[in-house]
Amino acid sequence: MTITWEQVLAFLCEDQTMAITSLLFLAFFAAVALINYALPRVLRPYFLLAASYGFFCYDPVNRPLVWVIAAATVLTWLCGLIIGKVRAKPVRVLALAASVGFGIGILVYYKYWNLLADTVGGSILSHRENLLAPLGLSYFTFAAMSYTIDVYKRRCRVETNLLHYALFVSFFPTLINGPIERYPQMRPQIQKSRRFSYGRCAGGAFRMLWGYTKKMVLADNLSHYVSLVYGDVGSMSGPNLVAATVLFAVQLYMDFSGCCDIALGAARILGYDLIENFQSPFEARTFNDFWRRWHISMTSWFRDYVYFSLGGSRCAPWRHYLNIVIVFVCSGLWHGADWRYLAWGLFTGLLAAFGVMTARARQRINRYNPLYRMGWFKVFWQCLFTNALFCLTLVFFASAIYNTDPFAVYGSLLQGWDGLTGSWAQVSNLIYSSGIDGRLPVVLLFGCFVVFAAEHKGRSVARWIRQQVWPLRWTLYYGMAAAILFFAAFGQSAFIYQQY
Numbered sequence: 001m002t003i004t005w006e007q008v009l010a011f012l013c014e015d016q017t018m019a020i021t022s023l024l025f026l027a028f029f030a031a032v033a034l035i036n037y038a039l040p041r042v043l044r045p046y047f048l049l050a051a052s053y054g055f056f057c058y059d060p061v062n063r064p065l066v067w068v069i070a071a072a073t074v075l076t077w078l079c080g081l082i083i084g085k086v087r088a089k090p091v092r093v094l095a096l097a098a099s100v101g102f103g104i105g106i107l108v109y110y111k112y113w114n115l116l117a118d119t120v121g122g123s124i125l126s127h128r129e130n131l132l133a134p135l136g137l138s139y140f141t142f143a144a145m146s147y148t149i150d151v152y153k154r155r156c157r158v159e160t161n162l163l164h165y166a167l168f169v170s171f172f173p174t175l176i177n178g179p180i181e182r183y184p185q186m187r188p189q190i191q192k193s194r195r196f197s198y199g200r201c202a203g204g205a206f207r208m209l210w211g212y213t214k215k216m217v218l219a220d221n222l223s224h225y226v227s228l229v230y231g232d233v234g235s236m237s238g239p240n241l242v243a244a245t246v247l248f249a250v251q252l253y254m255d256f257s258g259c260c261d262i263a264l265g266a267a268r269i270l271g272y273d274l275i276e277n278f279q280s281p282f283e284a285r286t287f288n289d290f291w292r293r294w295h296i297s298m299t300s301w302f303r304d305y306v307y308f309s310l311g312g313s314r315c316a317p318w319r320h321y322l323n324i325v326i327v328f329v330c331s332g333l334w335h336g337a338d339w340r341y342l343a344w345g346l347f348t349g350l351l352a353a354f355g356v357m358t359a360r361a362r363q364r365i366n367r368y369n370p371l372y373r374m375g376w377f378k379v380f381w382q383c384l385f386t387n388a389l390f391c392l393t394l395v396f397f398a399s400a401i402y403n404t405d406p407f408a409v410y411g412s413l414l415q416g417w418d419g420l421t422g423s424w425a426q427v428s429n430l431i432y433s434s435g436i437d438g439r440l441p442v443v444l445l446f447g448c449f450v451v452f453a454a455e456h457k458g459r460s461v462a463r464w465i466r467q468q469v470w471p472l473r474w475t476l477y478y479g480m481a482a483a484i485l486f487f488a489a490f491g492q493s494a495f496i497y498q499q500y
Contacts, residue, residue: 018058020176020262021216028055033201033269041193045167048270055172056135065134068106073169075102076144077162080151084158092152099148103141110137115337136175138334142301144169147183149305156184164190173266177259179277179297186272194271203462204268206477210461211261213480216488218447219255221440222247228434230402233409237416239423240430241409248398249391250448253281256295265462279458285382287355287389291348293458298334302327321357325349335397340406344396351389443487450476 018025032051036044057063079099083092108116110133117125147165150156159165168186194200229236229244236244260277267274275297284290291299310323325346332345372378399406417423431441454461465473 018055020259021212029266029269036270037196041195044193044271045164045190048172049163049167049170052167052170052172052175056170056175059135061132062135065132068110068134068137069140069170072103072106072141072144073166074162075099076148076169077159077165080148080158080165081160083148083151096148096152100145103145107137107141110134112333112337139174139176139178139180140169142180142298143174143182146180146301146305150182150184156182157187159183159187171267171272173263173270173272174274177256177263179260179263179275180301181275181297185275189272200271201269203466204265206465207265207268207462208262209265209477209480211258211263211265213447213483214254214258214261214451217480217483218444218451219251219258221444221487222251222254224434225431226251226398227402228430230398230404230409233404233412236412237426238413239417239426241413243427245391245395245398245409245413249387249394252394252397253278254448254451261461268462276458276460278455280452280455282387282452283383283457284386285379286359287386288352290386290390291352298331302331306330317357321353324353324356328352336400338400340396340400343406344393344400347396348393351393440487443483447483 018028028051032048036047039047053066056069057066076099079095082095086092086095110131113125113131114127117127147156147159147168151158164187165183167190168181168183171181171186174181226244226248229240230248233241257278264274264276277296279293279296281290281293284293307323307327310326311319312323313320315323326349328349329342329345332341332343332348335341335344366372366378371381395409396406398404399409416426418426454464465476468476
């Protein structure tokens with residue numbers, strides 16, 4: 001898709017919200033980084049706290065809701081003090097319950113109120129129009145709750161400095177899309193700010209450029225075709241629905257991991273190391289391994305605070321399988337107040353539980369599979385099957401985002417196939433008839449290949465680029481900058497996971 005200079009100018013002048021892909025955010029971040037390193041190290045956490053609240057309050061719609069993040073910070077900090085300082089177990093349990101209850105309460109009020117009202121009926125709860133959630137609600141509430149739970153379980157020391165703790169809860173690089181941080185990792189970095197390092201800043205800048213390329217060039221352009229198909233499911237053939245579902249999986253990865261790259265790169269420039277949120281998920285060979293590699297900060301949060309609390313695998317088999325399903329149902333609810341997210345979580349949980357249930361039987365069968373004697377075929381088939389299952393579950397997820405009927409999608413996936421040539425013609429005809437630039441599919445194919453090759457086996461792209469010879473490094477730098485300039489979908493600044 002060719003862009004006009006008017007679109008670029010509109011993008012550069014965008015100032016209604018501080019979108020992370022806007023020039024305004026880059027100017028804000030550059031000013032924050034410069035002032036941060038100009039200040040004495042002891043003052044840096046307090047300046048970053050002020051910058052984080054400034055970022056939170058920039059949007060006039062979000063500004064009146066600043067009390068939510070402030071209340072969550074103060075309440076969980078006070079509860080952490082009580083849990084850490086008081087020895088009486090009933091008091092500690094009560095403080096923990098207050099902390100977790102408040103976190104769940106504001107989630108229910110801002111995210112699930114209307115869902116509950118529609119479920120139980122207007123006689124008990126009334127539907128509320130224009131109920132807006134604070135920026136990053138799902139992320140800062142989970143981070144705050146994890147702190148008090150860790151203090152209760154003696155996995156984290158009590159933080160007596162309220163402002164240090166407030167920075168952990170509201171740190172602006174993680175506020176929009178995460179990752180969901182844990183205080184034991186952030187605490188030493190907040191208490192002792194790092195000195196300026198050119199190597200760290202250069203690596204962080206490349207990580208941000210990498211993320212912007214994945215988001216603005218790959219994810220946003222893939223969304224044109226995906227939204228076209230999912231926006232009119234009734235008139236789409238099976239080949240287009242299958243192609244859109246597979247491309248949605250790639251779009252979701254490029255969008256979400258791209259934002260995490262931007263967050264990790266920005267934090268690295270400021271002197272902080274965040275949790276890696278993805279470890280080459282599409283290279284997973286089992287469905288459960290896939291979810292150990294995807295959205296790691298969220299899946300590990302539910303594992304540590306929900307799955308283990310329910311008993312994990314240290315219980316009867318049926319309870320173990322039920323625990324897995326419960327975790328994924330909770331994950332579905334975390335994503336949004338929509339029955340399609342809940343169905344996605346249930347479907348994914350059932351597949352994950354079935355995978356654990358049949359793991360030993362499949363291992364025995366695999367030993368007698370003659371095709372598996374070829375190692376490359378075994379890896380290829382297992383990866384293909386795992387990703388096919390993931391794409392099937394994503395029909396519910398994509399349907400929730402594009403507001404369509406997932407069962408209509410499932411019912412049409414096998415219809416309208418006309419051989420390999422005819423099916424490909426259906427997909428290509430839709431692409432070109434929609435006005436998508438003919439050069440764009442080539443750019444997307446090459447770009448996705450570069451991304452998956454560079455991130456192979458979960459390696460850090462910032463470390464990988466430093467290992468390359470300088471001609472290749474600078475070719476990649478200029479190539480990404482040119483791709484953003486000529487192929488970025490300017491104006492589509494919202495990240496998919498920003499709404500959660």
